[in-house]
Amino acid sequence: MALPPDTNSASTGSDKNDKAAARKAAQQDVFVREVDDALRQDQMESFLKGKGLALAALIVIVLAGFGGWLYWNHHQNTLREEHAEAYIQALDSVQAGNLDDAKAKLQALSGEDAKGNAVPAKLMLAAIAQEQDDVAGAAKIYEGVAADEAAPKPLRDLATVRLVAARFDEMKPQDVVDRLKPLAAPGNAWFGVAAEMVGMAYLKMDKPDQAGPLFAEIAKDKNASEGQRSRARQLAAVLGVDAVPDVVDARGEAIEDTESTSEPEAAPKGAKAQAADSGETAAE
Structure with missing residues (x-):
């Protein structure tokens, strides 16, 4: 009587082969990853050796520039606050009748460094000059502001009006x-x-x-x-x-004024x- 084939032995052999193949595939994956990591590391080292100094210098420059901008912005804000305070003090001196003290404060603000407060300071100096009967000095300041294309247009127009008013009789x-x-x-x-x-x-x-x-x-x-x-x-x-x-009435129509028909004095x-x-x- 023939014995049946040993299926358990065949199955066991097949499982062993599958496990061996899986181990081999896993080992190959690990090897590939190690090679890939090593290659990436070599590429990074080569890049840093070739361009690392330039990149580091660029980063330092960017950081230094950003830090400089922060300092400059803070400095400008501080100056604006100081100039605004000085301008208010000058106005207080004008209201108190202390024109000489006001002039000293305004002259310090009228330079280019005062920027936003420079033009108002010049107009105030011109007004003080008029108050002190220095029409020629006032007109010179007004003329300068009116011709300053960097000044705000409303202030340039004001300077023009004040200039003509000051020199109306001689123009x-x-x-x-x-x-x-x-x-x-x-x-x-x-x-x-x-x-x-x-x-x-x-x-x-x-x-x-x-x-x-x-x-x-x-x-x-x-x-x-x-x-x-x-x-x-x-x-x-x-x-x-x-x-x-x-x-006009509520409808916007003109109302005839009977008094307006009389002969004007x-x-x-x-x-x-x-x-x-x-x-x-x-x-x-």
Whole structure:
């Protein structure tokens, strides 16, 4: 009787072969990883030997630059705080009437290092010069600020207005018009004072037809001061221009003013006499 094949022995042999193959594959994987790690290490060492110094130098430069920027930024913030405090102290001196002390503080701020406070400091110095009857000195400062393209435009415009006001009597009327006409437009921040001086210059040039409508615009400008509107209203009336704002109802329709149809009182002065008075006021 034949014996059946020994399946257990065959199975055991197959398992041993599989385990041996798995061990061999694992050993090969470990070997490959070791070789790969060694290769990477060699490549890194070669890179560091070749370019390590340059890379280290670059890192040092970047860190040094960042540290320098932090220091510079802190230094600038400190300077701005110091300049702002000095400017406030100068304003306090002006209010106290100590103009010489204010000038000393403002002159220190008016240099290039003061930056943001330099232009306001110069304008304050010019105002102090005018207060001390140094019109030429004030005009020189105003001229410098007006011509400084790096200065903020609103401050440049202010310097232009103050310059013309300080030199109004000695300037030619056409020069006044040329200098201020860009600012003498409704809606401009300096419309009231600039338009008033332009209107006075027109009267000096015997151009009432251009002065009258301009005074009427000032009289109707809500942003102009009450004094400016009052003077402009009187001058416009003398020149025969209606400068009384229209009164409207809730629907925005004009309300007829029955009193306005009456004959206006005769002006106490002629147009040129009124112009002379207002010109002095505007120039101040």
